[in-house]
Amino acid sequence: MWRLGTSAADSFDRGMDDMNLLVVLKQVPDTDAQIRIKDGKLDTSGVKFVVNPYDEFAIEEALRIKEKRGEVKITLLTLGPKRAVEALKSGLALGADEAFHLVHETIDGSDPYLSAFVLAKAIQKLEADIILCGKQGIDYYCEQTGIILAELLNLPHVAVVTKLEISDDGKQVTAHREIDGGIEVVESPVPLVVTAQKGLNEPRYASLKGIMAVRTKKIEEWSLQSLGLTPDEISGQARVNYESVTTPPSKPPAKIIQGEARDAARELVKILIEEAKVI
Amino acid sequence: MPGKILVVGEMKGDSLKKVTLELVSAANLIARDGGLEVDAVLVGDGSRKLASELAAYPVKTVYVAESESLKNYSSEGYSSVVSNLMKEISPYGVLFGQTPFGSDLASSISGKLGVGFVSDCTGLSNEGGKLVVTRPVFGGKASARVSFRNSSLCLMGIRPNVFAVAEKANGAKAAVKEISGETGQIRAKVREVLKEVGERIELTEVKIIVSGGRGMKGPENFPLLEGLAAALGGAVGASRAAVDAGWIDHSHQVGQTGKVVSPTLYIACGISGAVQHLVGMSSSKCIVAVNKDPDAPIFKFADYGIVGDLFEVLPVLKEELSKLIH
Ligand SMILES: Cc1cc2nc3c(=O)[nH]c(=O)nc-3n(C[C@H](O)[C@H](O)[C@H](O)COP(=O)(O)OP(=O)(O)OC[C@H]3O[C@@H](n4cnc5c(N)ncnc54)[C@H](O)[C@@H]3O)c2cc1C
Numbered sequence: 331m332w333r334l335g336t337s338a339a340d341s342f343d344r345g346m347d348d349m350n351l352l353v354v355l356k357q358v359p360d361t362d363a364q365i366r367i368k369d370g371k372l373d374t375s376g377v378k379f380v381v382n383p384y385d386e387f388a389i390e391e392a393l394r395i396k397e398k399r400g401e402v403k404i405t406l407l408t409l410g411p412k413r414a415v416e417a418l419k420s421g422l423a424l425g426a427d428e429a430f431h432l433v434h435e436t437i438d439g440s441d442p443y444l445s446a447f448v449l450a451k452a453i454q455k456l457e458a459d460i461i462l463c464g465k466q467g468i469d470y471y472c473e474q475t476g477i478i479l480a481e482l483l484n485l486p487h488v489a490v491v492t493k494l495e496i497s498d499d500g501k502q503v504t505a506h507r508e509i510d511g512g513i514e515v516v517e518s519p520v521p522l523v524v525t526a527q528k529g530l531n532e533p534r535y536a537s538l539k540g541i542m543a544v545r546t547k548k549i550e551e552w553s554l555q556s557l558g559l560t561p562d563e564i565s566g567q568a569r570v571n572y573e574s575v576t577t578p579p580s581k582p583p584a585k586i587i588q589g590e591a592r593d594a595a596r597e598l599v600k601i602l603i604e605e606a607k608v609i
Numbered sequence: 610m611p612g613k614i615l616v617v618g619e620m621k622g623d624s625l626k627k628v629t630l631e632l633v634s635a636a637n638l639i640a641r642d643g644g645l646e647v648d649a650v651l652v653g654d655g656s657r658k659l660a661s662e663l664a665a666y667p668v669k670t671v672y673v674a675e676s677e678s679l680k681n682y683s684s685e686g687y688s689s690v691v692s693n694l695m696k697e698i699s700p701y702g703v704l705f706g707q708t709p710f711g712s713d714l715a716s717s718i719s720g721k722l723g724v725g726f727v728s729d730c731t732g733l734s735n736e737g738g739k740l741v742v743t744r745p746v747f748g749g750k751a752s753a754r755v756s757f758r759n760s761s762l763c764l765m766g767i768r769p770n771v772f773a774v775a776e777k778a779n780g781a782k783a784a785v786k787e788i789s790g791e792t793g794q795i796r797a798k799v800r801e802v803l804k805e806v807g808e809r810i811e812l813t814e815v816k817i818i819v820s821g822g823r824g825m826k827g828p829e830n831f832p833l834l835e836g837l838a839a840a841l842g843g844a845v846g847a848s849r850a851a852v853d854a855g856w857i858d859h860s861h862q863v864g865q866t867g868k869v870v871s872p873t874l875y876i877a878c879g880i881s882g883a884v885q886h887l888v889g890m891s892s893s894k895c896i897v898a899v900n901k902d903p904d905a906p907i908f909k910f911a912d913y914g915i916v917g918d919l920f921e922v923l924p925v926l927k928e929e930l931s932k933l934i935h
Pocket of ligand 1: 383821822823824847850862863879882883885886889900901918919920
């Protein structure tokens with residue numbers, strides 16, 4: 331068994347077949363949310379936030395591993411503002427065991443290196459055999475955090491995973507990942523980082539019992555200072571600069587081509603060739 | 610702004626992927642203003658052979674690494690090779706395709722070397738030595754202007770189909786240089802690649818997509834889309850509703866939990882235009898919607914629309930196009 335940040339002696343008395351799963355998740359604006367920009371940034375007032383859909387696949391996979399193997403502990407970790415605790419509660423309601431919240435009001439995932447750096451600092455204090463992340467956030471679509479995290483922790487990773495199998499001894503995984511034109515079957519030793527893609531599983535809904543149980547579970551808040559990070563160090567890890575975010579001018583509605591199906595289709599072909607020049 | 614722009618090329622079977630040539634033109638675009646040199650690197654099986662093909666395009670040097678341990682893609686192996694090259698030639702910017710390969714590789718290198726990576730760039734500019742990229746955020750509902758803090762090295766993932774394919778250079782041929790294929794330890798290893806049946810066209814790369822949604826009614830009607838796509842030299846896409854109903858494989862799904870595509874022409878048939886679908890196709894150059902409901906949200910986003918029954922419209926469309934093309 332491998333533990334990040336713990337000595338071999340600490341994990342000595344654990345059973346042979348237990349396993350620690352760490353799910354890194356994020357709260358994002360609901361896709362249906364109307365996006366308003368204020369001073370070059372997302373105006374969050376009135377926006378509904380949800381658990382990033384790809385992270386739901388990661389949580390679900392952890393729950394299934396637990397159901398199959400028994401001796402498994404699922405820990406959730408998020409980096410985000412105060413409100414992000416709701417995402418942790420959702421995961422706990424589904425059946426995760428405990429949760430850690432790295433509270434920071436402005437790190438929002440638009441700089442994946444910075445997020446991964448901070449998350450790696452926290453993960454070094456936790457125990458994990460498999461770190462599960464979503465393949466990307468649906469807010470900034472960077473598709474990087476899990477992979478950078480793996481590099482910073484010096485772990486292998488398998489990204490965009492649609493199938494995950496763990497050997498009986500828990501020491502090795504076989505994963506399917508989506509690539510252009512096919513599926514790659516990848517084998518990796520544990521510990522590792524996995525990023526979840528749609529198709530991995532069908533996420534479940536929380537039961538009433540699960541929701542009730544959240545109150546009894548541990549949610550620990552960590553500040554970045556408690557990880558030994560100063561504001562200067564944090565800004566020193568920033569790699570990109572979002573100079574501005576703007577919403578595009580609204581598009582005029584479609585030009586509707588009138589007439590019977592047959593005539594309209596003919597007219598469309600003409601337009602695509604002569605006016606739009608796309609064929 | 611010092612030095613070089615490096616293009617990390619991609620191959621498919623025994624040819625260069627189209628995105629590689631798009632990266633070459635994007636690199637030349639930002640190099641032009643700063644008097645920079647454009648180099649390229651190809652890693653993996655067949656790279657030696659394709660290097661001479663790539664050398665005919667406007668690049669100065671093509672680096673190649675082909676070795677037994679690079680036969681299959683691995684993040685660890687490939688990122689070691691490209692990182693080592695980067696340390697050697699110190700490029701200012703490195704361009705990757707925003708593809709499964711480029712996205713995985715660039716993220717690994719970002720973590721390994723501690724450098725910034727901006728993915729899914731749809732615009733690039735060189736503002737007096739400062740690289741600035743634009744990229745869609747919040748599912749295409751907004752656009753961000755992003756620059757790099759540490760301006761000595763930056764990685765960029767370029768969305769396919771946004772930049773034109775580079776033209777061959779006039780007569781000049783780039784130098785081809787072998788580099789070390791030393792990978793170091795590879796822990797996560799590719800055991801095999803399961804190819805999808807048939808020669809599937811990669812959705813993210815085609816110029817024309819004909820997509821179908823719940824309005825297609827059933828799998829038996831998808832040949833309608835295939836016929837139209839074939840007449841246009843394009844590929845078939847789908848909404849999640851069609852995929853979830855089992856009418857077509859998930860690899861065709863366009864949208865938030867599917868693929869992000871940006872073809873020149875996107876024809877949405879029997880698709881209502883839910884935000885999660887729009888996220889995947891809103892940057893298409895021209896969007897056409899065929900829907901029998903005049904109030905379908907897709908008409909707010911499309912450039913052209915036909916309000917009508919797709920079972921009447923699509924056959925005529927195909928007939929008219931076939932006439933033109935053959
Ligand atoms: C987390 C999450 C992620 C999602 N990800 C995606 C995604 O990646 N991609 C995606 O597409 N969706 C996604 N969705 C689903 C999305 O919200 C919609 O449910 C879906 O896009 C609807 O598909 P549709 O337009 O084909 O079906 P519908 O909304 O049912 O629309 C069918 C349309 O067909 C028209 N129609 C019916 N018959 C005919 C006919 N004979 N001729 C012409 N028109 C006809 C109807 O008028 C209607 O507008 C996601 C949802 C969630 C919650």
